[in-house]
Amino acid sequence: xxxxxxxxxxxxxxxxxxxxxxxxxxxxxxxxxxxxxxxxxxxxxxxxxxxxxxxxxxxxxxxxxxxxxxxxxxxxxxxxxxxxxxxxxxxxxxxxxxxxxxxxxxxxxxxxxxxxxxxxxxxxxxxxxxxxxxxxxxxxxxxxxxxxxxxxxxxxxxxxxxxxxxxxxxxxxxxxxxxxxxxxxxxxxxxxxxxxxxxxxxxxxxxxxxxxxxxxxxxxxxxxxxxxxxxxxxxxxxxxxxxxxxxxxxxxxxxxxxxxxxxxxxxxxxxxxxxxxxxxxxxxxxxxxxxxxxxxxxxxxxxxxxxxxxxxxxxxxxxxxxxxxx
Amino acid sequence: xxxxxxxxxxxxxxxxxxxxxxxxxxxxxxxxxxxxxxxxxxxxxxxxxxxxxxxxxxxxxxxxxxxxxxxxxxxxxxxxxxxxxxxxxxxxxxxxxxxxxxxxxxxxxxxxxxxxxxxxxxxxxxxxxxxxxxxxxxxxxxxxxxxxxxxxxxxxxxxxxxxxxxxxxxxxxxxxxxxxxxxxxxxxxxxxxxxxxxxxxxxxxxxxxxxxxxxxxxxxxxxxxxxxxxxxxxxxxxxxxxxxxxxxxxxxxxxxxxxxxxxxxxxxxxxxxxxxxxxxxxxxxxxxxxxxxxxxxxxxxxxxxxxxxxxxxxxxxxxxxxxxxx
Numbered sequence: 001x002x003x004x005x006x007x008x009x010x011x012x013x014x015x016x017x018x019x020x021x022x023x024x025x026x027x028x029x030x031x032x033x034x035x036x037x038x039x040x041x042x043x044x045x046x047x048x049x050x051x052x053x054x055x056x057x058x059x060x061x062x063x064x065x066x067x068x069x070x071x072x073x074x075x076x077x078x079x080x081x082x083x084x085x086x087x088x089x090x091x092x093x094x095x096x097x098x099x100x101x102x103x104x105x106x107x108x109x110x111x112x113x114x115x116x117x118x119x120x121x122x123x124x125x126x127x128x129x130x131x132x133x134x135x136x137x138x139x140x141x142x143x144x145x146x147x148x149x150x151x152x153x154x155x156x157x158x159x160x161x162x163x164x165x166x167x168x169x170x171x172x173x174x175x176x177x178x179x180x181x182x183x184x185x186x187x188x189x190x191x192x193x194x195x196x197x198x199x200x201x202x203x204x205x206x207x208x209x210x211x212x213x214x215x216x217x218x219x220x221x222x223x224x225x226x227x228x229x230x231x232x233x234x235x236x237x238x239x240x241x242x243x244x245x246x247x248x249x250x251x252x253x254x255x256x257x258x259x260x261x262x263x264x265x266x267x268x269x270x271x272x273x274x275x276x277x278x279x280x281x282x283x284x285x286x287x288x289x290x291x292x293x294x295x296x297x298x299x300x301x302x303x304x305x306x307x308x309x310x311x312x313x314x315x316x317x318x319x320x321x322x323x324x325x326x
Numbered sequence: 327x328x329x330x331x332x333x334x335x336x337x338x339x340x341x342x343x344x345x346x347x348x349x350x351x352x353x354x355x356x357x358x359x360x361x362x363x364x365x366x367x368x369x370x371x372x373x374x375x376x377x378x379x380x381x382x383x384x385x386x387x388x389x390x391x392x393x394x395x396x397x398x399x400x401x402x403x404x405x406x407x408x409x410x411x412x413x414x415x416x417x418x419x420x421x422x423x424x425x426x427x428x429x430x431x432x433x434x435x436x437x438x439x440x441x442x443x444x445x446x447x448x449x450x451x452x453x454x455x456x457x458x459x460x461x462x463x464x465x466x467x468x469x470x471x472x473x474x475x476x477x478x479x480x481x482x483x484x485x486x487x488x489x490x491x492x493x494x495x496x497x498x499x500x501x502x503x504x505x506x507x508x509x510x511x512x513x514x515x516x517x518x519x520x521x522x523x524x525x526x527x528x529x530x531x532x533x534x535x536x537x538x539x540x541x542x543x544x545x546x547x548x549x550x551x552x553x554x555x556x557x558x559x560x561x562x563x564x565x566x567x568x569x570x571x572x573x574x575x576x577x578x579x580x581x582x583x584x585x586x587x588x589x590x591x592x593x594x595x596x597x598x599x600x601x602x603x604x605x606x607x608x609x610x611x612x613x614x615x616x617x618x619x620x621x622x623x624x625x626x627x628x629x630x631x632x633x634x635x636x637x638x639x640x641x642x643x644x645x646x647x648x649x650x651x652x
Contacts, residue, residue: 018585022465043585098652099645119652126459128652129636133452135651136612136639137605139348257608259344259369263601265608270596275589279463282583282591286462304637306647310455311632313462319425321632325461326424326445326454 001027002292004285005062005086007052007078009033009040011245012091013068015281017043023285025315029062058085063295064288065089068281076101083108083116083302087295089287091121091280098124098304106302115295116302120287121280122271123147127251129305130269134253138265141255142187146179146194148172150247150276158222159199162215164207167235169242171198174250183266185254191225199230202238247276286313327353328618330611331388331412333378333404335359335366337571338417339394341607343369349611351641355388384411389621390614391415394607402427409434409442409628413621415614417447417606424450424630432628441621442628446613447606448597449473453577455631456595460579464591467581468513472505472520474498476573476602484548485525488541490533493561495568497524500576509592511580517551525556528564573602612639 004020006013009031020028021044030048032055033040040049054060067078067090075092082088083105092101098119109116119125127145134143152172159168173196178189199216203209213230217223233241251269256262273279287305290312294303311321330346332339335357346354347370356374358381359366366375380386393404393416401418408414409431418427424445435442445451453471460469478498485494499522504515525542529535539556543549559567577595582588599605613631616638620629637647 014585015583018583021585022583022587095652098648102648124652126463129459131651132636132640132647133455136615136636136641137452137609139608139641255608257341257344257348257601257604259340259347261348263599263604265600265605266596266598268596268598270592270594272592272594273589274591275583278583278589279591282465282581283463289462304648304652306637306640306644306652307635309633309635310458310462311630314458314632315462315465318632321458322424322428322630325457326421326450326630326632 001025002289003027003029003061003063004288005029005055005060005065006031006068007055007065007082008068008074009035009042010068011277012281012284014043015275015278016066016068016284017047018278019282019285022282023289023315025289026285029060055082055085060086062086064291066284066288067091076104079116079118080104080108083114084112085114087115087291089117089120089284089291091125091284092118093121093124095124102302102304110301113300115291115300117287117291117294117304117308118302119304120284122283123249125280125283125305126271127249127269130251132306134251134267137267138253138255138257140257140261141253141265142182142185143251143253143267144182144187144189144194145249145251146174147249148174148195148247150249150273151245153245155197155199155222158219159201159216162212164204164212165201166204167202167238169200169238171200173198179250179252182252183254183268185256185264192227195226197223197226197228199228200233200238200242201230202235203232244274245276246274248272289313289315327351328615329353329355329387329389330614331355331381331386331391332357332394333381333391333408334394334400335361335368336394337603338607338610340369341601341604342392342394342610343373344604345608345611348608349615349641352611352614355386381408381411386412388412390617392610392614402430405442405444406430406434409440410438411440413441413617415443415446415610415617417451417610418444419447419450421450428628428630436627439626441617441626443613443617443620443630443634444628445630446610448609449575451606451609451631452597453575453595456577458632460577460593463593464579464581464583466583466587467579467591468508468511469577469579469593470508470513470515470520471575471577472500472508473575474500474521474573476575476599477571479571481523481525481548484545485527485542488538490530490538491527492530493528493564495526495564497526499524505576505578508578509580509594511582511590518553521552523549523552523554525554526559526564526568527556528561529558570600571602572600574598615639615641
């Protein structure tokens with residue numbers, strides 16, 4: 001049995017707790033939290049909850065720690081820090097900061113002879129693997145990724161921070177016409193051409209809807225480069241219709257093969273998820289298995305999904321995989 | 327530069343010749359053939375052609391041999407044999423015989439300190455990777471693969487061997503209703519429910535169309551478990567409309583995540599290929615790069631796509647991959 005510890009108990013942490021129950025070769029040692037232990041209520045009533053300080057000595061009986069904090073402030077500190085004592089898996093997803101995160105985690109894990117896999121989940125993670133497979137298989141071509149229809153947590157949070165906003169939920173929606181054009185081999189589309197954004201907002205009492213809408217659609221980086229529609233709804237409507245966390249996405253590449261590049265090839269990977277954090281957690285659990293096996297075979301340091309033979313993700317042995325899945 | 331040799335010059339061999347030209351870090355040493363060298367006409371006029379016997383001494387200046395023969399009789403002999411002298415990549419695709427092929431190639435490559443990757447291409451190959459990724463990411467769920475619409479070479483050949491048949495082309499077509507049901511999480515479909523078969527036949531003079539049609543639709547394994555439609559056409563129609571070798575396919579898995587498995591997740595990978603052999607060859611070229619790198623780093627023996635970190639397929643360095651594709 002691979003003994004798993006969960007660090008951080010938000011949506012992804014809860015998803016990991018559920019995912020471990022679906023993998024017969026894994027057992028959950030417990031949830032480790034910064035919060036008061038009594039305030040954490042696990043999904044399954046028999047899951048133990050411990051203060052995060054219990055991990056500090058490095059003596060917890062754990063094979064792999066699954067780090068379920070956020071990429072903005074938690075993981076840049078936690079992943080290198082815990083990698084000094086445990087093998088770890090995270091879902092670090094700030095694409096631009098991956099090189100420095102990798103360097104910090106690699107240094108810690110190499111020094112401590114632990115094994116870390118960073119940036120698992122679906123993007124980065126599965127989508128990264130698809131970008132790579134598609135580009136390696138079709139060197140001549142063009143492609144793109146689309147996200148949605150689904151909820152963007154980052155954009156929802158950005159709207160919630162605006163004055164006058166009591167609650168908000170942002171949906172990212174791919175523009176079907178552009179998806180089709182990418183399938184046909186066209187490229188070079190702008191952010192506005194690829195996705196639209198729909199925002200559902202509950203106003204604070206007395207807030208000016210026109211000003212709030214203006215603040216949203218002009219927000220740099222988050223909304224100014226997109227066509228955004230703002231809908232004002234009641235708190236009751238928000239609670240009734242917008243609590244789910246669905247997401248979806250495509251990775252598409254259209255390439256040309258043949259001596260004169262005369263034959264089109266289309267590769268497309270698609271996800272459609274009723275729960276983004278629970279699926280992310282399920283992918284993370286598979287990478288925990290790979291992390292455990294890499295560590296068992298003496299592979300220390302920091303890895304990304306690109307560095308892991310995919311066979312290590314499966315509970316089946318290499319021989320069973322060749323016999324049943326190849 | 328990775329120096330490539332092509333063994334066998336049919337559709338896939340020609341595709342590899344074209345694929346090498348698309349990969350800037352590869353150079354083609356030549357085509358090695360059992361045929362009379364003068365009868366082989368490469369796609370590119372400057373590609374050298376050599377007798378296959380030139381490889382026998384094991385002294386050709388080659389990093390990776392791409393074995394482009396058939397799985398029925400060529401590869402079971404050629405792959406272990408050439409692995410005694412060179413690093414090799416093949417597209418062995420007789421699923422049921424993969425374990426024995428692996429064992430034979432592994433023994434040869436391990437003894438000779440060469441590196442072999444077998445069963446590359448798209449099925450086995452990319453589709454195998456997808457089956458694995460989908461099952462590892464969604465342990466609770468069901469899924470299936472579909473092939474087509476596209477030409478099945480094996481089924482076309484089987485019809486061509488029948489008495490009264492001058493030429494034949496067989497198209498495999500997925501049943502859309504079943505594809506949709508698999509997306510919804512249904513499973514357990516029969517061969518007949520998953521695919522239909524369309525056969526275009528040019529009769530020999532004097533052949534009885536009714537008897538030929540009956541011979542086709544009752545042929546064990548190939549057609550008896552499917553709904554098959556037979557069309558009789560002229561040699562001119564065959565030449566005008568059925569020379570292309572398109573193919574396509576999906577690998578779909580619908581799974582459930584969450585504490586009570588209450589949330590659906592759909593994963594789907596799709597290919598749409600105007601030229602099946604040229605795309606297969608393009609994937610093979612990417613695995614040749616991985617084979618070269620594994621060999622350079624002292625990894626000898628037989629590998630399958632499950633055993634290869636996917637980063638090795640890309641011309642980019644691990645650092646570039648983390649920066650640009652993760």
